[in-house]
Amino acid sequence: MNVADGSTALIVGTTNDDGSDSTYILDGYGIHYEKAILTKKGDQLPALETAGGGNYGLLIMVASVPFLEDSQWSSLYEYQEKYGVRMIQLNVYPSSDFGVELYKACNNATDMQELNIVSEVAQAEFPTAGLRQTNLSTEGLFHCPANILSENASTTTAFLQFQPTDYYPNVSVAGVINRLDTGREQMAMFMSSGNWSTTATYCNHIWVQxxxxxxxQGRRRLFLGTQVDDLFLTTTIYNSSEGFRVRPADLEAHINFTQQINERLNVSNPGSDYFTEFGFNANGNIAFEFGIWESNVSTYSCAGPLFTSWEEPSTGLEYKKPLGTGTSSWPKHPTFDWTAECVFLDPLARFFVNETNRDSFGLVSHTFTHLNLDLATYHDVLREISYNLLFAELMNFTNAMKFSGSGLIPPAITGMHNGDALRAFSDNGLWNAIGDNTRPVLRNPQNFHWPRMTDMEINGFSGYQITPRFSTRIYYNCDNMECDVDQCVTTADCKKAQGMEGLLTIERKFQPNYMIGLFHDPYMFHQPNLRQTDVEEFSLGSETGKFSLLAMWVHTIVDELVRLVDWPIVSLKHDHIAMEFNNRMTSDACSPWIQYHTSKLSNGSMAITSVTVRARGGKITGSSGGVVSITTDPKYNNTCAVPIPVTIPYNITISATGTTNTTDTTLLVNEMVDRGLGYRVESIGNDPPTIWVRLDGDPVTFNFDGEGVLL
Structure with a gap:
């Protein structure tokens, strides 16, 4: 018996908001889904099965779906029993339908309780979720504590519990698993959801796994990327005339900090690999060493910087520059006589010429001078890129372990609507740039897990990738706690925060939700945020010492992630994270899916004994207004330009039939294990294995040895 499309989920609700409570986590995994929104009695469900078998591998019902007829519920139940497909009931009221009754009364979103998973049930029922038993807040979530009915104790198991309060003196039930005599299985949760809630996101991993x-078909991976812009430049500090430029001692402190974070993570979250990445501006080196040379003139001469200031455009952030317009700031034929004597007057240059220091960080171009590119000419942008890359060659950055030479961090994320700038990027061999998630037009409107692709209409240049990046409450022009808190209170949402502790509490509340929600966007920082050796002491947990703003933020976020999950926490360099986004979009466009094949075992149990990986063969054919066009053609069936991820449970032994791809080198992962399948298997820390399947025209079947996956 087959489930024709074992990876697609069917989400049934009464509003689009109902669907979004579950779709955002499926989007994170890359799991395909369909929504059936029933707004009145008589609305029909899609066909649950066709001649090829069942059409869905998971049924998700939101808020009890009151418009479903009894006959429709019966059809869903019969489908479950026939194919062994499980049902998820989200945001439901405790009732005998789930083997429970309400405990006293429901709570509105402002009445908080703590909840946690039942560890022994979690280990038995959803071990691949990788969730730690920890207290979570119901802040903002409507919830209804329950008790299991005595007559249903044999078929109902609590996996999620509310902790006692003054009003609820006993532990109560937040979620249950029902195993009914008919063979049907369902999971029910007695609280609302929302993509803004870390608690909801945490709980969503329970029902997915x-x-x-x-x-x-899909993949779970947690990425923590911290990009630090403006290396070699000096930044004027907020509400001050003072400037700050990071120093070698600060960088040495961050190398030690990174080592300590990774040592800790590889105990708590094996497979982790965190590092910081710099966007560098070569003109900052010239300006600094020229200042030293001027005050200590030697027998040799050092050239001054190209320029250090310019007139900022008065246009808006999203102004589209007419092609071919603008006034050039660079000389027509610039020359630079870079000599070792001059370059290495700069202590930062001396620091980075040491290969161990250099390879401790990621490195990517941030342009030569940091010139605003919104109105820049092609002439200027071509030189901003090419001369910065020449400096990278001079400094041997191009041979660094984590150098990215295929993309850039645009200065202040400018030039995104300047077709001349985008063309200059491309002509220099760069195919991707980092964006800014505070500007919606720089994100993909179809799927936040895809990059934005430029087009002539909005950007003046087609097909250039903008990779999303998050901001934080650590500000670009702050080098100490007082500055950062003051700016946050003045300009943002920190008015109720109590000092730096309060600011970090806000960050702890919001940012990890994106990461466990499987957003892979890196985070934006700037070089003043690394000032560490001469700052005030601060306490982070049980540790007191001197910490930079970046170190405080990373320490705080890592603490929270470690509290929530045991997954590896991984950093990727700029080019690799860009490829992650590009591959994800390309893979999704192929419309991959897996077919489950079930068999009866000798003991009478049913199990999934093999899966077949297929694709409908969609291809990206362009974009307009930020919307990517995807064309599906039968001639492309079972083909995809990039490998398809398929995640399997732990301790499953497999063999494969179909085209192999032992020479595939397109994958960008920390650890690859070839298990003799001819397909690469990504296996990092406690995360379940992911098979990367290349489809070249034929479906590929994986056979599970032994019992397979029991139904």
Whole structure:
């Protein structure tokens, strides 16, 4: 018996908001889904099965779906029993339908309780979720504590519990698993959801892993990227005339900090690999060493910087520059006589010429001078890129372990609507730039897990990738706690925060939600944020010492992630994270899916004994207004330009039939294990293995040895 499309989830609700409560986590995994929004009695469900078998591998019902007829519920239940597909009931009221009754009364979103998973049930039922038993807040979530009915104790198991309060003196039930005599299985949660809630996102991993039994087309990975702009430049500090430029001692402190973070993570979250990445501006080196040379003139001469200031455009952020317009700031034929005597007058240059120091960080171009590119000419931008890359060659950055030579961080994320600038990027061999998530037009409107692709209409140049990047409450022009808190109170949402502790509490509340929500966007920082050796002491947990703003933020976020999950926490360099986004979009466009094949075992149990990986063969054919066009053609069936991720449970032994790809080198992962399948298997820390399947025209089947995945 087959589930024709074992990876697609069917989400049934009464509003689009109902669907979004579950779709955002499926988007994170890259799991395909369909929504059935029923707004009145008589609305029909899609066909649950066709001649090829079942059409869905998971059924998700939101808020009890009151418009469903009894006959429709019966059809869903019969489908479950026939194919062994599980059902998830989200945001439901406790009732005998779930083997429970309400405990006293429901709570509105402002009445907080703590909840946690039942560890022994979690280990037995959803071990691949990788969630730690920890207290979580119901802040902002409507919830209804429940008790299991005595007559249903044999078929109902609590996996999620509310902790006691003054009003609720006993532990109560927040979620249950029902195993009914008919063979039907369902999971129910008695609280609302929302993509803004870390608690909701955490709980969503429970039903994804349990519902799919750890077997799905898609992938889970947590990336923590911290990009630090403006290396070699001096930044004027907020509300001050003073400037700050990071020093070698600060960088040495961050190398030590990174080592300590990784040592800790590889105990708590094996497979982790965190590092910081710099965007560098070569003109900052010239300006600094020229200042030293001027005050200590030697027998040799050092050239001054190209320029250090310019007139900022008065246009808006999203102004589209007419092609071919603008006034050039660079000389027509610039020359630079870079000599070792001059370059290495700069202590930062001396620091980075040491290969161990250099390879401790990621490195990517941030342009030569940091010139605003919104109105810049092609002439200027071509030189901003090419001369910065020449400096990278001079400094041997291009041979660095984590150098990215295919993309850039645009200065202040400018030039994104300047077709001349984008063409200059491309002509220099760069195919991607980092963006800014505070500007919606720089994100992909179809899927936040895809990059934005430029087009002539909005950007003046087609097909250039903008990779999303998050901001934080650590400001670009602050080098100490007082400055950062003052700016946050003045300009943002920190008015109720109590000093730096309060600011970090806000960051702890919001940022990890994106990461466990499987957003792979890196985070934006700037070089003053690394000032460490002469700042005030601060306490982070049980540790007191001198910490930079970046170190405080990373320490705080890592603490929270470690509290929530045991997954590896991984950093990727700029080019690799860009490729992650590009590959994800390309893979999704191929419309991949997996077919489950089930068999009856000798003991009478049913199990998934093999899966077949297929694709409908969609291809990206362009974009307009930020919307990517995807064309599906039968001649492209079972083909995809990039490998398809398929995640399998732990301790499953597999063999493959179909085209192999032992020479595939397109994958960008920390650890690859070839298990003799001819397909690469990504296996990092406690995360379940992911098979990367290349489809070259034929479906590929993986056979599970032994019992397979029990239904």
């Amino acid at each position: 349990w519902g799919y039994r750890g077997l799905y």
